[in-house]
Amino acid sequence: MDSTVIYIIIGALSLVVGVVAGRFIFAKNTKKQLEEADQQARKIIADSQTTAENLKKEKLLEAKERFVQLRAEHEKEVLERNRKLAESESRIKQKEQSINQKSENLDRQSKENDAIKENLNRQIEVVSQKRTELEKHQEEHIRRLEKIAALSAEDAKAQLIESLKQEAHTQALALQQEIIDDARQKANKEARKLIIQSIQRTAAEQAIENSITVFNLESDEIKGQIIGREGRNIRAIEAATGVDLIVDDTPEAIVLSSFDPLRREIARLSLQRLVSDGRIHPARIEEVVEKTRKQIEEQIMEIGERTVIELGIHGLHKELVRIVGKMRFRSSYGQNLLMHSREVANLCAIMASELGMNVKLAKRAGLLHDIGKVPDEETELSHALLGMKLAEKYGENPAVVNAIGAHHDEVEMQYVIAPIVQACDAISGARPGARREIMQQYLQRIKDLESLAMAYPGVEKAYAIQAGRELRVIVEADKVTDGDSAKLSFEIAQKIQTEMTYPGQIKVTVIREKRAVNVAR
Numbered sequence: 279m280d281s282t283v284i285y286i287i288i289g290a291l292s293l294v295v296g297v298v299a300g301r302f303i304f305a306k307n308t309k310k311q312l313e314e315a316d317q318q319a320r321k322i323i324a325d326s327q328t329t330a331e332n333l334k335k336e337k338l339l340e341a342k343e344r345f346v347q348l349r350a351e352h353e354k355e356v357l358e359r360n361r362k363l364a365e366s367e368s369r370i371k372q373k374e375q376s377i378n379q380k381s382e383n384l385d386r387q388s389k390e391n392d393a394i395k396e397n398l399n400r401q402i403e404v405v406s407q408k409r410t411e412l413e414k415h416q417e418e419h420i421r422r423l424e425k426i427a428a429l430s431a432e433d434a435k436a437q438l439i440e441s442l443k444q445e446a447h448t449q450a451l452a453l454q455q456e457i458i459d460d461a462r463q464k465a466n467k468e469a470r471k472l473i474i475q476s477i478q479r480t481a482a483e484q485a486i487e488n489s490i491t492v493f494n495l496e497s498d499e500i501k502g503q504i505i506g507r508e509g510r511n512i513r514a515i516e517a518a519t520g521v522d523l524i525v526d527d528t529p530e531a532i533v534l535s536s537f538d539p540l541r542r543e544i545a546r547l548s549l550q551r552l553v554s555d556g557r558i559h560p561a562r563i564e565e566v567v568e569k570t571r572k573q574i575e576e577q578i579m580e581i582g583e584r585t586v587i588e589l590g591i592h593g594l595h596k597e598l599v600r601i602v603g604k605m606r607f608r609s610s611y612g613q614n615l616l617m618h619s620r621e622v623a624n625l626c627a628i629m630a631s632e633l634g635m636n637v638k639l640a641k642r643a644g645l646l647h648d649i650g651k652v653p654d655e656e657t658e659l660s661h662a663l664l665g666m667k668l669a670e671k672y673g674e675n676p677a678v679v680n681a682i683g684a685h686h687d688e689v690e691m692q693y694v695i696a697p698i699v700q701a702c703d704a705i706s707g708a709r710p711g712a713r714r715e716i717m718q719q720y721l722q723r724i725k726d727l728e729s730l731a732m733a734y735p736g737v738e739k740a741y742a743i744q745a746g747r748e749l750r751v752i753v754e755a756d757k758v759t760d761g762d763s764a765k766l767s768f769e770i771a772q773k774i775q776t777e778m779t780y781p782g783q784i785k786v787t788v789i790r791e792k793r794a795v796n797v798a799r
Contacts, residue, residue, distance in 0.1 A: 491534040514560040518567040519545040540607035578603035595672035625702035643681040748785040755792040763788045
């Protein structure tokens, strides 16, 4: 409404301005000009009035539209508030109904609980009475049983417990054996495959070394020169080399006897030089033996260097290289130590490669695992511990040091390659043809196996067969049951494992046979 008044005032002011302007023009101009000015003023007034009316109508329409819009928004807001109030009232009513219902349920449950409690009290009283009566009947029953069996309840309980304990122990042993067999079958499946592949991919010589060397001569006349006047030459050779020379009736041959292959090789080469030269006397013998010893030392270094190069082992200390070369002249149970170490190194490399481990480290540990068998000085330490000290002294990797010391379980295994070296050492030493065993030791081991089995009660006979790889135990059927057979087999196997040293594995078979014999006449 204010804007309308403003427009009306503007119109009036325009009219006044027009009148004043008309009068001014009239005063200045002629009558015609006054009329034109009057007409123009009227026209301006008419236009102003028309504009004012139009503005008034527009503002009135805008005011009405704004009023209608505000009224609609207000009604909409009122409706929304009414709806929310209605919903709130509905929820409150529902909550009141739910609370009333819960209250009724609680009252009803309280009454039911009281009834149940009373019923339980009555049942407890009845159970207590029956328990008392049952205890009386049980005591009476126990007295009657004790009177009939002439055995107290404690004694009967002890016998029953002992019987159940023995039965449970037997079942536990059988179950333990079954679990062990199943686990061994499953866990060793891939291991067997891996070991077989490693063995098949590695070829090594069989045991050919022994404790004697035959030196061939062109004629038997040379034997006299070797023996010398009153045997001085042969004594000088034996003193310089530490090897026994056996000169017998064997035609054109002298036997060199020594457990040290290095000494035998020095004696053989020295004799070869002396015989070729023809000058054989104590001074010349000492000179030739000394030269030969130096030559062998050079040869040892050459063998060691060639071995580590062929195996692809780098950065080995020179002293360890010399020890590796020295292993060429040492044997163990007839198996050449260097060939054995090379075989173990190759097996370790193959096995480590299959297991995704450090191949070079495993090969290094396999080559050095027996360096303690060729000491420069006599020592009371075992070869594994001595080898571990030598490897540590010459800066070898801690994993290699531990593998050398632990390959006979003399120290604890701390690295993964240690059991690999131990397994490959056993493979190389236990394969057929790898080593020779002294007959007395073999017979003693067979006898110990049979004696160990015969020490168990109920054992009638025991036979070690297949070169001691299987032990068959025959038991008396009336003293040993089928359940005891499985238990006996397990116990014998465990005792062999803990008390005896043997290559490979030993299978224990318990045989129980029941025979019924009658004679028809």
